[in-house]
Amino acid sequence: MFIRTIRQTFEYRELLLALTYRDIKVKYKQAMLGVLWVFFLPTMAIGSGIVFRLAMAYFSNSTPKLVDMVAVMVKSVPWLLFAAIVGGSSGSLIGNMGLITKVYFPRQVVPLATVLSALFDFTISLTGLTLIIILIANLAPGGDTAIVVTWHYLWLPVLLMLLVVMAVGFGFFFSCTNLFMRDVRYIVQVSLQYGVFFSLVFLTYEEFGRFGHLFLYNPVAPVLESIRTIITRGQINADLLPYLVYSAVFTICLLTFALRFFNRSEPLFAEYV
Amino acid sequence: MPDPAIQVDHVWKKFRRGEINDSMRDTLRTMARLAFGGSARDQVLGDREFWALQDVSFQVAPGESLGIIGPNGAGKSTMLKLLSRIIKPNRGSFHVNGRLSSLIEIGAGFHPDLTGRENMYLNATIHGMTRREIRKREQQIIQFADITDFIDTPVKRYSSGMKARLGFSVAAHLEPDILLVDEVLSVGDIRFRQKCLGHMEQLVKSNVTLIFISHLLDQVRRLCPNTIVFNHGRIMYEGPTEEAARIYIDALNEPQDQAEQDPDAEAEVRNIQFCDRDGREVRYWKVGQAAVIEMDVVLRRPVAKPSLIIRFFDVRGMYLGGDGSLRSDGINIPSDPGVYRIRYSLDPFPILDGDYAVRIHLNDEAIRPAAAIWEMSQPRLISVRGGKIGSQVVDCRGQWEMAPTRQAHPLDESRPAESA
Numbered sequence: 001m002f003i004r005t006i007r008q009t010f011e012y013r014e015l016l017l018a019l020t021y022r023d024i025k026v027k028y029k030q031a032m033l034g035v036l037w038v039f040f041l042p043t044m045a046i047g048s049g050i051v052f053r054l055a056m057a058y059f060s061n062s063t064p065k066l067v068d069m070v071a072v073m074v075k076s077v078p079w080l081l082f083a084a085i086v087g088g089s090s091g092s093l094i095g096n097m098g099l100i101t102k103v104y105f106p107r108q109v110v111p112l113a114t115v116l117s118a119l120f121d122f123t124i125s126l127t128g129l130t131l132i133i134i135l136i137a138n139l140a141p142g143g144d145t146a147i148v149v150t151w152h153y154l155w156l157p158v159l160l161m162l163l164v165v166m167a168v169g170f171g172f173f174f175s176c177t178n179l180f181m182r183d184v185r186y187i188v189q190v191s192l193q194y195g196v197f198f199s200l201v202f203l204t205y206e207e208f209g210r211f212g213h214l215f216l217y218n219p220v221a222p223v224l225e226s227i228r229t230i231i232t233r234g235q236i237n238a239d240l241l242p243y244l245v246y247s248a249v250f251t252i253c254l255l256t257f258a259l260r261f262f263n264r265s266e267p268l269f270a271e272y273v
Numbered sequence: 274m275p276d277p278a279i280q281v282d283h284v285w286k287k288f289r290r291g292e293i294n295d296s297m298r299d300t301l302r303t304m305a306r307l308a309f310g311g312s313a314r315d316q317v318l319g320d321r322e323f324w325a326l327q328d329v330s331f332q333v334a335p336g337e338s339l340g341i342i343g344p345n346g347a348g349k350s351t352m353l354k355l356l357s358r359i360i361k362p363n364r365g366s367f368h369v370n371g372r373l374s375s376l377i378e379i380g381a382g383f384h385p386d387l388t389g390r391e392n393m394y395l396n397a398t399i400h401g402m403t404r405r406e407i408r409k410r411e412q413q414i415i416q417f418a419d420i421t422d423f424i425d426t427p428v429k430r431y432s433s434g435m436k437a438r439l440g441f442s443v444a445a446h447l448e449p450d451i452l453l454v455d456e457v458l459s460v461g462d463i464r465f466r467q468k469c470l471g472h473m474e475q476l477v478k479s480n481v482t483l484i485f486i487s488h489l490l491d492q493v494r495r496l497c498p499n500t501i502v503f504n505h506g507r508i509m510y511e512g513p514t515e516e517a518a519r520i521y522i523d524a525l526n527e528p529q530d531q532a533e534q535d536p537d538a539e540a541e542v543r544n545i546q547f548c549d550r551d552g553r554e555v556r557y558w559k560v561g562q563a564a565v566i567e568m569d570v571v572l573r574r575p576v577a578k579p580s581l582i583i584r585f586f587d588v589r590g591m592y593l594g595g596d597g598s599l600r601s602d603g604i605n606i607p608s609d610p611g612v613y614r615i616r617y618s619l620d621p622f623p624i625l626d627g628d629y630a631v632r633i634h635l636n637d638e639a640i641r642p643a644a645a646i647w648e649m650s651q652p653r654l655i656s657v658r659g660g661k662i663g664s665q666v667v668d669c670r671g672q673w674e675m676a677p678t679r680q681a682h683p684l685d686e687s688r689p690a691e692s693a
Contacts, residue, residue, distance in 0.1 A: 018398040022384055022391075029386050029427075099382040103375070103399050104358040180300050265307045267361035270354065271288070 001259055008106040015105055019113035024120055038124045045076040049202045067232050070136060072202055074231050075224045077129050079201045082167045083192040084118035089171025090178050090188045101270045111175045115168055150234040162251060163223050169254035172262045179272045200225055216243040219250040276370055277332040278451050278482040284365035286326040286351055287318060325351045327506045338483035340493035340514055342521045343503030349486045353453050371450030374400050385429035389420060389439055392428050396443045410446045418442035438465055445472050451482040490518045490628050519556055522654045540576055540635055540647050544569045547655050557656040564622035570606055570613045577639030579606040583617055586630040599638060625666055628656045
């Protein structure tokens with residue numbers, strides 16, 4: 001099933017790239033901010049995260065720590081990637097109904113194009129983020145905010161990959177479901193909007209003490225928390241590892257199920273849109 | 274014999290009337306079935322379902338061009354959607370040999386914010402062309418569409434004709450082995466339509482396998498020697514286009530006769546027959562011969578000034594001409610209740626080969642403004658055949674001769690080449 005999907009997608013790679021190009025192009029055309037759009041969303045997310053942390057520090061009568069701000073940054077940007085893929089894919093089949101009812105092509109190309117254009121945005125904001133982190137590391141060396149590159153940093157691409165695959169799984173499932181029930185897309189949008197608080201984007205599991213691990217049953221949270229601990233502590237917290245395995249297993253099951261569901265309902269797409 | 278380009282074996286396809294899934298429970302059940310097992314392609318007819326295609330089989334040889342005609346809702350477009358793999362059959366199978374392109378709706382997927390050129394690339398890619406192939410034909414496509422000046426303008430600023438031209442032009446340059454065409458040649462102005470039709474003829478000559486759906490019989494005649502007639506989801510006839518057109522027209526004429534038997538109407542016209550000069554009922558008129566229509570006018574109540582009106586239209590709905598029975602040298606149909614047999618003859622029928630729609634209605638001229646007291650619920654169709662001068666509608670054969678040479682007018686030289 002995986003192999004067939006990948007082979008078909010490869011056969012239609014020109015179409016995949018053309019649709020991605022269209023998505024990107026359309027987003028930046030006739031827009032006031034133009035390319036600055038890429039930075040707008042991360043800036044807003046990080047900004048609200050920082051305000052949140054400052055407020056927390058104020059209420060607990062402690063001095064705000066730079067490391068917490070860094071944590072917000074390194075978790076917000078991957079989270080936005082996740083949200084862009086899941087949210088974008090959910091509406092993608094409906095958004096392209098003109099194509100689906102008129103021309104044949106393997107339908108997975110449509111949500112995958114959304115994934116690629118989200119990755120395009122992510123690459124740019126990741127570059128920006130990296131520059132900022134390097135800047136911070138150089139401005140405030142030593143102490144508890146030390147950012148030291150270790151070989152554990154090699155986990156980062158793996159974790160990001162896991163996050164993307166999970167997002168693709170959700171995206172495939174919701175894009176399909178949205179054809180049958182049109183409100184799925186809005187449910188997904190709202191969930192993503194408030195999911196920030198349930199996925200430990202601004203907070204950390206340690207801050208919840210005994211109940212912290214409950215958050216880690218949200219499969220996105222262990223990934224984000226692992227990314228954070230790598231950057232701020234140089235390695236993944238040992239107690240995160242079982243949850244990370246759980247996330248990985250969840251992702252594999254989700255993707256298998258979503259692909260199966262997608263492939264089986266694919267012949268019905270043109271009748272349901 | 275070479276492998277057929279398209280082979281269709283006993284294909285069945287069902288659709289559902291009304292909302293597909295109208296309750297959440299229904300929807301969830303469908304989704305669960307899709308996700309966990311059981312075949313989604315049920316073979317029996319469920320609640321509110323109907324067969325859009327029933328047991329359809331045919332094959333098309335490579336290089337052949339096949340027409341598909343049939344009344345609305347006969348299953349033509351469903352067949353094309355199946356062949357282009359947009360939907361799947363519930364039963365049966367089909368096999369396609371070669372690269373297939375379908376023009377179901379040209380310009381599908383045009384994005385309003387992208388320019389003509391960007392859309393051209395996108396659209397051609399969607400239809401399976403590679404970037405290199407597109408780049409090679411870019412100029413050809415733009416020139417054919419005749420929008421060179423606007424190719425870098427967003428498509429949302431295009432007129433509908435420009436969009437259609439660009440769409441067709443992309444489609445026309447796909448170079449598939451098999452081309453499926455559904456009613457797309459009705460876009461643009463006459464000049465562009467002619468260009469499209471000419472292009473299709475070229476394709477047919479260059480050995481592309483063509484399946485062509487149209488309601489315009491003259492286009493089907495021009496492109497396809499053989500035609501399939503669909504009716505109620507079944508193949509009604511398969512064979513030479515001439516015979517197919519005749520059967521199609523009969524199929525269109527068929528249901529209306531029962532519909533018009535309203536025993537309470539104050540007046541009605543029935544038993545309408547198309548005849549030749551000798552009063553024999555015919556299925557088509559011959560060019561240059563008499564066209565005779567006979568009918569019974571039934572008056573159940575007195576009608577002061579009954580008047581029969583017969584009007585002719587071409588298949589596109591253009592009014593060609595007509596006549597009324599009350600004209601100075603017409604007849605006066607009696608006003609008393611009764612059944613009167615009326616004959617209308619037009620000798621010779623003034624129009625050449627083609628298919629025509631005939632509308633008849635009965636007026637009471639004593640009422641002002643004249644109102645129809647009876648009219649046909651749908652027009653009757655009749656063909657005219659046997660003209661030896663191609664597909665002309667009007668006989669334009671004139672006299673040709675050498676005229677005395679004329680001194681060139683001084684204006685002829687200074688006038689620009691294109692004065693139109």
